[in-house]
Amino acid sequence: MSVLAELFWNATIAEIKQGYVFDQEMEAYICLVCGKRYEKGVIYQAEDVFYEAEKYVRRHVASDHISMLDFLLGLDKKISGLTELQRTLLNMFQMGLNDNEIVRELDGGSTSTIRNHRFTLREKMKQAKVFLSIMELVEEKSINQSRFIQFQQSNSWLDERHQITEEENEEIVRAYFKQGPTGPLSEFPKKEKRKVVILRQLIQSFDKQKQYTEKEVNEILKERFHDYVTLRRFLIEYGFMDRFPDGSCYWVKG
Structure with missing residues (x-):
């Protein structure tokens, strides 16, 4: 596993949504998309404007990677679990298109089909929350049952x-x-x-x-x-x- 992949999978949902993590050991903000680092305490300049590290990494994510939503929607199905149609629909949902506009964009289907897709994706989100909660509880129990090294x-x-x-x-x-x-x-x-x-x-x-x-x-x-x-x-x-x-x-x- 690459260092960047390890950072991504160890990140919280909030960190993935914002597109970067803070590495305590290196004292740096790291982009989860490309791995670029911005050291805390260093001032960065762009277009005659000066930024502290965290503001600059936010700017970097927005300017170099458009948005984390675009990046996440572009991930392989093996990673996101989304079909091509689901990715297309989610992109249209985030653009604010209504069901009639989506039918026209897709050049086929019906508004009832689009509503069904919305329902299915919301159900998928609920299931993901439940599954995540289950896995966290399993991991916590596993950790609690593990024997830890005692330090002096x-x-x-x-x-x-x-x-x-x-x-x-x-x-x-x-x-x-x-x-x-x-x-x-x-x-x-x-x-x-x-x-x-x-x-x-x-x-x-x-x-x-x-x-x-x-x-x-x-x-x-x-x-x-x-x-x-x-x-x-x-x-x-x-x-x-x-x-x-x-x-x-x-x-x-x-």
């Missing part, structure tokens, strides 16, 4: 966004420690959840009862990943390890 008190800043099931933890460890959990790290991830899992795994290389010099910490981390400085910094920032201000002594927190 020093990681109390972690909230529900960082909740990780044991299954997720094992999957991430396998993906990033290809030679086993005590082997080298293939790469350091950007996503928050994955970072937490990696750091939780790395801290197990240290003895909780021991104090370390910075050189000793570096030597241990160097065996796991070439950029040991980044690992050491994140172990401190994420509350897995602490140190004296002068860096003369490090230890495992908790």
Whole structure:
């Protein structure tokens, strides 16, 4: 799955309707149609007018993609579930055409047929709401039944966004420690959840009862990943390890 497809399917209905999402990690607004990013805090210019990031991404969606309705109606039937006729009718409905005008545009049929299509599409919307509610309840129950990794008190800043099931933890460890959990790290991830899992795994290389010099910490981390400085910094920032201000002594927190 591409990053853009993942963003689209993870977006809420409100986000899909507006055409963009806000990525907390990158601090950027991302267009769900083309993936263009606009960083929060940066000012963008268009036609001698200056825009803050969110207003600019709204402008981008409207000017480059016409509307999210047009984009969504253009999606393949496998994605939208709509037939060609249903897409055509929905486009005419949003244009405000009445039943008689639609019959003329289609060059055939009857107003009663158009009314029947309106009814069928509204029923489809109701069914979609019920199905979505069912699936969300099933997913919530599944999550509640999953066993979550418990973090120590020093990681109390972690909230529900960082909740990780044991299954997720094992999957991430396998993906990033290809030679086993005590082997080298293939790469350091950007996503928050994955970072937490990696750091939780790395801290197990240290003895909780021991104090370390910075050189000793570096030597241990160097065996796991070439950029040991980044690992050491994140172990401190994420509350897995602490140190004296002068860096003369490090230890495992908790």
